[in-house]
Amino acid sequence: MHARTSEAGAAGPLFCDVAIVGAGLAGLALARRLHLAGRQVRVLEARERIGGRLLTRVSTATSQPLDLGAAWFWPATEPGVVALLAELGLASAPQHDPGDALWLDDPERAPERHDAAPGQVHQGARRIEGGSARLAQTLADALPPQALCLTAAVCEVHRAEGGGVLLQLADGQRLHVAQLVLALPPRLAAERIRFVPALPDAVADALAAVPTWMATQAKAASAFGRPFWREAGHSGNAFVRHPQAVLGEVFDAGTGPQGALAGFVALDAQQRQDFRRGLPLLVHSQLGQLYGAEAQDGELHLQDWAEEPWTCAQADLGGPAEPPHADARLRQPWWGGRLFFAGTETALHGAGHMEGALDSAQRVSHQLLQPDGTVFAAAVDAPAAVAAFCQAVQGLRAQGPDHYRRHLVRMLSGTAAGAELQGGLSARALRASAEQCYGEALACLDALLPVLAAEAGVPAQGRHPLTPPLLAAFSGWSQSLVDEALGFNARSCALSNLPHEHRPDDEDRRAIARALAAAWQAFALELNARLCAAAEAAGECLA
Template identity: 55%
Template structure:
């Protein structure tokens, strides 16, 4: 290499949010050289925790909750890293305020507003720090904003801005672990991306990108003593905070319900980005006034923290600011590879399951890590069945268990969506979240069983289809129809959905649209399952030939 030639790294990961950090950790664990490039001067992306100077509490200004029953990846990662979690405080009544001139209505929400959500003890920054601590020294570049990617054939040339200067990196493969809209807005390509790919990047909404979050810390969670959960929903035109929740470090599992420790109330602003600009100077006072209206004079005088994510250029795109918020749904093709397996798109918005959440970021990282570092199919885990028939039976049992649990998972997704006020196309989103979870779990089981499914007696590959594909898909036969029927039966008896007629009793047209969504998700899963089998068979054949 010439003295002035830029070193060539195997993989450049752009974006040090949870997806990028988890992927970098996986690459390091598998011995693949990488560099992690981040535009901000800090790690974590949308995961941001501040420490209150007055109370010492860790307050999450970004992602806060995860649901262990429906989000297995983050639950497993926290256990692996030795990080504790605490239940979201939900006990007590929730307040509903629909008229600014009247008192709030107290309602009891069976099962809690947040449906079994948990929070990372000490804030989401604990997870960011734990992931970063696993990376080798010198592998992370902060304050380096990617501006352009040039395709040089055998490698990519990346132009990044840092301290007002432009520098160059070279990598054989590139992972853009960013929300797709940010890639479209901030990164130029030479040659330009194909128009269909550019359109795919512009389409998925960036989850929560244009929201603003407020946190107010107090010496104690006084609302609990009055029987309040800290949950409140404000639904009138003058609302400042549309949704309020208990953000205290103190858990209700502690002695005395945490009443002797500091407390905090969090909330999402009801104003859109342009309205928040107009009210910017008065927002702190207006937020305090609303909290006092809900919880009395003790809500005054707290230490307030406010972050408008719409102002974060490395989170919120122009499209996210200018269009109504929507559930992120990325095109299936964004989950594949581009430029001959050299370019990948990550970030939570591209996930099959958990899109927009921390779970989705981790799933995207796992998907790309598997593509960049294929497992050696000859060396399986100790518990992998010895024969192909046993592995097929094991897969069938796993699918049966997932099918049995799916209706309950659907109900949990409905409750979670209602608690986050995501009521547009609620049934579709809850069903797609359910099948996404089941398919994601099935693919994880498939990968674990792959050593036994890649033997010589596993069946041939003919016209691109693996011999085991029909057998492994058989346990899913009739599942879409059965799941839809059970979901509709639940909807028709749900008091919570009675206020949403389109979902309470969907008409024939909506049911057809839902069925088409489920069919599309099924096709993607079936193709992915077959693709993984074919890929493993090809690697196994190549290893046998070399031997």
Template identity: 40%
Template sequence: MLETAIVGGGLCGLALARSLQQGGTTFALFEARHRLGGRILSVTAGSGLALDLGPTWFWPDTQPLLTSLITELGLAYFPQHDDGTVLHLTEADKAAEQINGPPIHQGAQRLQGGMASLVAALADELPNERVHLGYQLTRIIDCVTHVRLVFATATESVVVDAKRAVLAVPPRLLTDHVGFSPELDDATSEAMHNAATWMAAQAKVAIAYDRAHWRDKGQSGNAFVSHEQAVVGEIFDACDGDGAKAALGGFLAFPPELRETFAVGLPMLMASQMVQLFGSALDGGEQHYQDWASERFTCSAADRAEPRSEHIEIANPMLRRALWDGRLHLGAAETASHAAGYLEGAVNAARRIERALARTSGTGEGSTRRGQIAVDAKLSGNDASLAWFASWVAAQRDAAFDDYRARLNRSLATQQREQLTQLAVLGAMEAVFAAALQVIEALTFDMRGVAVERGRSALTPEVQKPFRDVMQSLLDDAVAFNRTSCALSNFPHEHKPSKDYVQTILRDIAAAWQEFSLAANRVLLAKAEAAARQPSGVSS
């Protein structure tokens, strides 16, 4: 039986598969398409230039996980050509106005060979026998000791059993195409339905030219078209690093239904708009076009039907919960705790699932198990106890968020109207601190040689450390949940908490953390005193 079945061969699924491969875990990756990459798609123009019809850029300053992955894989990249000049076309029958200002792409970088080179590099590290293309998941069943996945291929139905499954697929696609047995809880199902798939209903064009004529005229290639008849709304330079191989890229302004209505004439309309913006030298060109709204493995019915809304970069935390007692995990960029929807979010989701699997797997020669938490077998004594405690604290994230939701619902039920988020977050975190004190009291530590300086045990900072991520995670999850909660829509202060409100909540949590730290220190000092009274060789 497989240890882990990964469904979805986009960046999240591939990054997770690479990590599992490096860790020696048995896995298989299943992708519905007959190619890997998901929304990452690069094509090659006749000139040999790689053109991105999906994600194009990454930002090293704000996307550390993706940048680190690109660096690990040894991929070359170059800055997006952008001198700050931009053409703005506001009326269909007039020339565009050139505006000079700061670069609009803000440090964006592009991969040499297109973003698909990232997909290829990840795929190269995976054994061929572990990657299965053309496998569409239709049903997943919780069998209590494992999960059963049912796939449809071009010729047959295939059943796969695995100890756990990761669905690295945009949540809305799961609601469209996959049956769950038993059905998922209402809160999770609602969160999945409400998680808009980033760029799913968009279309993109890339047009290769014989040379970058716009650069010859001192133009950057940046342009915005905002009049009612706009065909391509945003345009950018898509040349290679030195500009020798020329192209422009753009995002369509037409909504999906208009793109279908004008499908036959769309190539001519796009070419004409480029000429209007940059001159007759751009008449023609080699067009490559991708309408993601027509891709059933990218765009759900809900994505196609609803207008583009405000993008929320922290996904509903219900999407990050382990389901079916840890046998089922939801992935994809739309589940990320940071940069949701973006490539950085896809790596963020992969790292989160990797940590969750490592905490509970206990497989391999390098780990052992204490209860349901895996601990590195190389650790011993206090290091092992502290590692177990850190894993225990990390595992409280879901419980703390559940507690937050329960407290919030109770407040709403009793018609409380003030400080809803503040009181619920603080109460949930205080409950975790109280449970942690009991865990510390029960843990075995060898207190011999543990220094005590100015009344503080040297172990106290170690038991404090794991809470920093959990405290921030709970607050981030609460804010993200509030933004998606219909019940809070009548409470604007809670629905979209202000920075001042969030800072107030942080101060409350910090005060509770300080109280916990003092209490934990007292427990550790008591253990040290007890150890001093015990015969040699006995730990407390």
């Protein structure tokens, strides 16, 4: 990297079109999308490795991969991961669940055995074969060699007077880029990066308020030559609920003929520091209490995410672990379309999961690669922009039945004759279809926001004046989508042996209605929030 800048307010030649800070799943997925679209991209990663919270270590004893970060995805509700794995040619395997689960609530007694139906504990979760980090590596391999820059910590970002963004790196380098995406946990952006000029107070507060998923967690994994617990009828699932618990939850993490047990450490970050030297012995001891002496002889790997400075913010250490729920302001461009926020914590769907990382990458890619066509180019004022949005929605509405059929086939192929989802398959496929259309509608909205924000007035009591006319474009669509879907079900031979899908009863129809209502509510709130945030951003630019 050899970009040069002159004085603080002036910029030299552009280093690239888009710089992405963070080589986790969101940053790498976004970089691949932009690269395939012809954009010149650089990914700046502070660590010496890629993947972020995708971390897979390989056992030296058994050569099997051990996921110490994100591990699971759920095909029924996370279509983004399923689609990306298929696109990249990566296989997955079901989380091992068959067998009884153990429950230990008294450290002086043997664990209790509880029967559990296959799939009951992890609800159809799957894992990527070869480990989750394989997904990150495959995405990175799709980029040009010069696109990925490790040990490149960004400490300041400046809105350049002549356009673009100036980046100040910790090693003294300064880079000038056209657009910047911060694909790292919001709290880390708030704590580690200085913004010049300062972000609006509401945006800074929104960054600081979002908990970082997994930031204060620790995982342990112990590798064995064979899964001996399965021979005794155990699933590998165990729940330890007494005050002295070291692992609060244990599960089978093995692949192939080898065996592995993994779990989440029950001790908080301070306790893990206090017991640091003895923690491996404590983990081995608890595994032995659950599964016998043989469980104490595995090759142990520990990962404490609270010790990862590029994952855990100081604010995360000061409060309880909470699911992330980002303000809509973090899903909007700032600095006149030069600054964007990505990462799983900012996602509208699947926040905290791999699905959320991909959701955020898709959102930002849509914002950076705004839709082409005269329908948008002609939107020179707010009425024209509303008309363009409504016209685009008509096309999205027409695609709904095709989306439903594809989601339905995918869900059927991912289960044993659909038995796991009987009574809920149609509802899930319909919700996935609706969310897909709504997501594409939000991408269209993002392309029109500069016009809408500049001319449409200001929100009143939390509602933007254009929210009702834009939402009206979907009037009656949910019911027509249901009618099309159920008509398809009635004609489908593949669903004839699933009566709840082939001929849904009143309760099945109510489940469908609830699923679509939830998707609609989330979309309506998000559309209004993006309009309000865009109006706020427009006011910031004028200030």
